[in-house]
Amino acid sequence: MDIHRSFAQAAFLQDGQIKREQRVELVHDRLVKFAKTLSIEDEVVIEATGNSAAVERILRPFVKRIVVANSRMVRAIAYARVKTDKIDAAILAKLHAGGFLPEVWIPDDDTQRQRRHTAERMGVLEQVVRTKGRIHSILHANLIPKYSGHLFGKTGKKWLAGLPLPDDEKAIVGRLVDELECNSDQLAKLDMTIIRNALEDPRVVRLMTIPGIGPIVASTVLASIGDVSRFETPEKLSSYFGLTPKVRQSGDRPARHGRISKQGNTHARKMLVEAAWSAKTAPGPLRAFFGRVQRNRGAPAAAVATARKLAVMIWYVLRDGTEYAYARPAFTAMKLRKAALKAGAPREYGKAGPGRDYWIKEIREREADYVRRAEQAYERMVVAWKEKPPKAPAKAAAPG
Incomplete structure (x- = not known):
């Protein structure tokens, strides 16, 4: 199955020949309806994409095996000048049948949940870093010297509010500080969830x-x-x-x-x-x-x-x-x-903790x-x- 955002092109390979081709809309109900037409002996090949995990989860109970292919390596192996969805789906099927398909490990549901939590945390953390960088750039552009303490602490925020900045830039700094507080609260909640689950492992x-x-x-x-x-x-x-x-090495030349x-x-x-x-x-x-x-x-x-x-x-x-x-x-x-x-x-007061x-x-x-x-x-x-x-x-x- 060659997967896209809203549909997938399927090619059915049997005895070395493409027997049937079908276009499947990637909507939950229609994908389930398509899965019910498959056999428990079938093997389904898909590429690793942003929505491949959802496709794999829906198709898993109806087939023998789901194989997720490494998109980058498949592209290097099966390079073709003529490239269509039907050709890509047929190539995936033939590579798997021939034993040349580079597979990707499929994580279990618990690992997927951990990955979603950590990815969400990294996204919020990047927003925090980006917001702080914007505030520093405004101060640098207005020749404001560096603050000696914690700039984004309680006293640092009071210092920011009293800076002699133009009115428009002062309003921008105020909005950025409010955004930083919101993102910091989100980060603290995510940290609490991740750490609570981590300490049980x-x-x-x-x-x-x-x-x-x-x-x-x-x-x-x-x-x-x-x-x-x-x-x-x-x-x-x-x-x-x-x-x-x-590492690059060719012929008699030493490896670089x-x-x-x-x-x-x-x-x-x-x-x-x-x-x-x-x-x-x-x-x-x-x-x-x-x-x-x-x-x-x-x-x-x-x-x-x-x-x-x-x-x-x-x-x-x-x-x-x-x-x-x-x-x-x-x-x-x-x-x-x-x-x-x-x-x-x-917190436990009055007795020795671990x-x-x-x-x-x-x-x-x-x-x-x-x-x-x-x-x-x-x-x-x-x-x-x-x-x-x-x-x-x-x-x-x-x-x-």
């Missing part, structure tokens, strides 16, 4: 033992991954996030490594890069790794390299069902407690000293790794 709790990863990052990454067993190696998971470099591919889930990749910047501030091997790359290639490259390292760690944590090797139990408990409070958990150990100085220092020694061990390994062994003396040539 044991995978999220294990991922939060890794420095820099909180409930939002863990939820976004898990929504993107779904079932980690579909990735055979951590390198494939890193490639899925678009964190591996492009370029920038990262940036393919796959954009939201998860952004979250991992943000987590890498946060991991830079926590003692441990990750901070040492960030510093080593930063000294050689700069901070932005170090953040991307650390994000790829986080993807590798995530793969092992999810595959083995274990915590991060250099986890700090008291620090993790404090992170979980803060997340629970953000999700709406009641994160109390972090506020005991001896326990906190003992854990920090443990990961600090691991960081120093990594730095010593890097120094020894860079030192080249002495060259062996050249052997005398044998007579004759």
